[in-house]
Amino acid sequence: MDETLQIPDVVTVGEAMALLMARQPLPLAEVSEFERATAGAELNVAVGLSRLGYKVGYVSALGKDSLGRNLLDFMQAEGLDLRHVRLDQQHPTGFMLKSMALDGSDPEVEYFRRGSAASHLSRADIPSGAYQRARLLHLTGISPALSDSCRDMALTMAAQARGAGRMVTFDPNLRPRLWPTQEAMIETVNALASLADVVMPGLGEGKLLTGCGDAAGIADFYLARGARQVVVKLGPQGAYYAGPEGRGIAPGVPVRKVVDTVGAGDGFAVGVISALLEGLPLALAAARGNAVGARVVQFRGDCEGLPTRSELGLQ
Known part of the structure; x- marks a missing residue:
């Protein structure tokens, strides 16, 4: 096969996890019935971009277990390029539990990812060849929180991509419980942000990371x-939004009923990244981000609300 046909539009790296969603509106300790789905910030973005017609290369590691097999089947069905998803016989696939929140508030979440296969990713897992020629690299602040080797891998990939003139997008996606200290989190996340072309923090995240009081x-700070x-x-x-084209606010998209807030930020990233890949100005990219994020919060699972082009009203 011609090497150029194998070049993804986008490459991202992260931990794919099994998601067990409560089927009862109770505290997690009292839930007896769960429904299985998929989770992982970078995986959500990969799936969202694939549904919009982009070729997406995903870099990760899964345990050689039933959870890993289920995730692999899901990713294959979504059309992701999995050449660089490694199966690990020694370490398990991570998973998480999520409660059911009926009032639109953030659900209770518990992670079981310490020592997972993905936490053992390292610089040795950085792809070469076609993946180094992708148009865009997307990273979050979650992968570098998993281990020292993951942090080294993320920083190296960002520096390589930026140095090669490829676009780098970054979502801080803060997970304080994964970091040894808040100071370590802020230092590493801001180091990655400084290597990115496009930074997409939430307002609360941005205040914590920069010490600034407004958007x-x-x-x-990041510019x-x-x-x-x-x-x-x-x-x-x-x-x-702010950049060379100017500044402004892209208004939010009204939502009749918020079902589940988890994954909304990943949906927002899908909208922004896809629009930038199409050469649209930042204002329209932010507006598309709002539209995808608003759709995602109307579905329970992390990936279930990610739209196709027709569902988003695109040709």
Whole structure:
């Protein structure tokens, strides 16, 4: 096969996890019935971009167990390029539990990922060849939190892609429980953000990471440190965007009923990244991010609400 036909549009790296969603609106300790789905911030973005017609290469590791097999089947069905998903016989596939929240609030979440297969990813797993020629690399602040070797891998991939002139997008996606200290989290996440072309923090995340009190200050912080474009997620109020084309607010998209907030930020990233790949201005990219995020919160699973092009009203 011609090597150029194997080049993905987008490459991302992260941990795919089995998701066990409560089928009863009770505290997790009292739930007896769960439904299996899939989770993982980078996996959500990969699936979302694949549904919009992009070729997506996913870099990860799964345990050679039933959870890993189920995830692999799901990713294959979604059309992801899995050449660099490694099966690990020594370490298990991570999983998480999620409660059912009927009032639209953030559900209770518990992770079981310490020592997982993906936490043993390292610089040795960085792909070469076609993956090094992808148009865009997407990273989050979750992968570097999994282990020292994962942190080294993420920073190396970001530096390589930025140095080669490829676009790098970054979602801080803070998970404080995965980090040894808040200081370590802030230092590493901001180091990765400084290697990205596009940084997409939430307002609360941005305040913690930068010490700035508003979206404009957060954007200034990252623009001064190397980012070319910044989009700050404002929840139902929309998103603040800043870059060479100017600044502004893309209004939020009204939602009749919020079912599950988990995965909304990943959906937002799908909208922004897909629009930028199509050459649209940042204002329209932020608006598409709002549209996809608003759709995702109306479904229970992390991936279930990610739209196809026709569902998003695109040709």
